[in-house]
Amino acid sequence: MRINYIKxxxxxxxxxxxxANIEVYQNQSGDDAxxxxxKTSQGIYHELHxxxxxxxxxxxxxxxxxxxxxxxENLWIAVVMITKKMDCSMYLIxxxxxxxxxxxxxxxxxxxxxxxxxxx
Numbered sequence: 271m272r273i274n275y276i277k278x279x280x281x282x283x284x285x286x287x288x289x290a291n292i293e294v295y296q297n298q299s300g301d302d303a304x305x306x307x308x309k310t311s312q313g314i315y316h317e318l319h320x321x322x323x324x325x326x327x328x329x330x331x332x333x334x335x336x337x338x339x340x341x342x343e344n345l346w347i348a349v350v351m352i353t354k355k356m357d358c359s360m361y362l363i364x365x366x367x368x369x370x371x372x373x374x375x376x377x378x379x380x381x382x383x384x385x386x387x388x389x390x
Contacts, residue, residue: 294307306348326354
C-alpha cells in the first residue's frame, strides 16, 4: 500500500489545529497559494500553505523558495514533517519572516533554496 504523505500531513495539521480550538476550512478557491483558511477563537482569519516533508534523523530540511507563495501578513507556512514511522511534527512560520530571514533559522543558498535546519 502506497502512503499519500500529503493527505496524511493535511489530516495531522487539521487535527492539531482543531485541538487548539482553531476552525479549519479547506481551500476551495482553486488558488494553490494556500491550502487552508483558519479562524482563531478571536475571529481572525489566516491562510496556511502546507509543506509536507518526509524526513530521517540527521537530514537537512530544505524548501525551494520558488515553491512558496509571496509573503503577506496573514499567510503562514505550515511545515509538517513525517518520519518513516509516521510520527509527525508541525511548525507554523509566518510568511513575512521569509522577506528578511534570520541567519539562525533560514539560510540562503545559491539555488534559491531555503534551509530550515538540521534535525538532531
